[in-house]
Amino acid sequence: MQLLIAALTAVALVLMPVHAAKEVFAHMIVGNLPEFTLSDWEDDIRLAQASKIDAFVLNIAAKDPSNDKSLDLAFEAANALNFSLFFSFDYLAQGPWPQANVTALLQKFTPNPAYFKHQDNNNNNAGRSRPLVSTFEGPDSAADWPSIKAATDAFFVPDWSSKTASDAAALAGGVVDGLFSFNAWPDGAANMTTDGDRAFQAALAPQKKAYMMPVSPWFFTNLPGFDKNWLWRGDELWDGRWRQVMEVVPDFVQILTWNDYGESHYIGPVRKKELGLFTTAKAPLEYVKGVTHDGWRKFLPFYIEVYKTGKVPAEVEEGVAAYYRTAPALACPAGGTKGNNVDFGQTEVAPEGLVEDSVFYAALLKSDEGVTVTVSIGGKQQTGAFTRAPAAGAGTLGVYMGSVPLGENTGDVVVTVSRDGQTVATAEGGKGISTECENNVQNWNAVAV
Structure with missing residues (x-):
């Protein structure tokens, strides 16, 4: 029997997909999924595949009783659909992971054909295939990882963003094979820059270690039971951040997140x-209920292709996506929400100072020549403009961005892109804009259609 198991394992290893760098992942909170069925896992995987995402990063907490069931279903679904998964050990949600438990879980799942393998060409590894492993925080447990890596051959790319990039890279004798930054949101009312990304790359470059760059569309949380209630600026963040990916060209990209509601x-x-979690954390409202973010997946295949190939495709399917908050910033009480977070060394500001009362839109076009944008709010129309063109300039193929103010308008939002009077694409179907306040509190989340 042992010989048979060894033979089957060897066959599985031969069949495992092996990946080089320039991969795109989406962070998935397994703790939100105790009621997920196999069909649910398969549905989400299909959506990720349609968006050209390479793997789910499974965030798992140390004491979550649903881990065993959820991981078994996840890997069953991933194997059936030829998709990849890997672990992010969460050292904050329910305390640090014991070293033995990390090792045991990796030894159980990394031989699975669906576990993501990275082809490591650094440090004379001659293209060795190694299972990618990450964390959410946990730098105080850095000393565990030399032994874990020795037992599992993990390609270790943790998020230790509570440390500076240079300090994190040096922990436990430089145990990391790369670093992931969780700093995906701007501080204050200014747009996100690449300064943090460049600092990580500079710290990792001397040893030729990998950098995993974060990309996120939004951030708002109001969970009193978890002592969380703040907003970070999300205006122009999603499409703007993908432009920065093309500038930074990291080894990996991780989307934050697939399902952190x-x-x-x-x-x-x-x-x-x-x-x-909204009940568990005593939230004043379910601020994601009826608030779709599907629009933020619209252009992922385009962005991911440009990131991986370094060039714009010759042909695209034109389209438009839009996002907006469902109430003007001062229409409802702030709900105790602060702008920024003092626990991160930031200056606290009023949340309405971080956001614009606008409808934002992005259009993937072969060219903007002859193109007009019309934004209807409750049937009242405005003509929009593009304020950001693709990197190659106006008249070229790529994503064009712009916005129009809400003004006093309420109702359903429809964004239409036309060329020479003919409709090219329309974004609609999201929750409308209203000044009526659910539970007398502001919902700082955004709709994306």
Whole structure:
């Protein structure tokens, strides 16, 4: 029997897909999914595949009783659909992971054909295939990882963003094979820059270690039971951040997140069965209910292709996506929400100072020549303009961005892009804009259609 198991394992290893760098992942909170069925896992994987995402990063907490069931279903679905998964050990949600438990879980799942393998060409590894492993925080447990890596051959790319990039790279004798930054949101009312990304690359470059860059569309959380209630600026963040990916050209990109509903930066679908945390954390409202973010997946295939190939494709399917908050900033009480977070060394500001009362739109076009944008709010129309063109300039193929103010308008939002009087694409179907306040509190989340 042992010989048979060894033979089957060897066959599985031969069949495992092996990946080089320039891969795109989406962070998935497994703790939100205790009621997920195999069909649910398969549905989400299909959506990720349609968006050209390479793998789900499974965030798992140390004491979550649903881990065993959820991981078994996840890997069953991934194997059936030829998709990849890998672990991010969460050292904050329920305390640090014991070293033995990390080793045991990796030894159980990394031989699985669906576990993501990275082809490591650094440090004379001659293209060795190694299972990619990450964390959410946990730098105080850095000393565990030399032994874990020795037992599992892990390609270790943690998020130790509570440390500076240079300090994190040096922990435990430089145990990391790369670093992931969780700093995906701007500080204050200014747009996101690449300064943090460049600092990580500079710290990792001397040893030729990998950098995993974060990309996120939004951030708002109001979970009193978890002592969380703040907003970070999300205006122009999603499409602007993908432009920065093309500038930085990191080894990997991780999308934050697929399903972190509590922090409003999900790009996956919203199912009622995933929203138990709003009750557990005593949220004043389910601020993701009826608030789709599907629009933020619209251009992922385009962005990912440009990131991986370094060039714009010759042909694209033209389209438009839009996002907006469902109430003007001062229409409802702020709900105790602060702008920025003093726990991160930031200066606290009023949340309305971080956001614009606008409808934002992005259009993937072969050219903007002859193109007009019309934004209807409750039937009242405005003509929009593009304020940002593709890197190659106006008249070229790529994503064009712009916005129009809400003004006093309420109702359903429809964004239409036309060329020479003919409709090219329309974005619509999201929750409308209203000055009526659910539970007398502002919902700082955004709709993306």
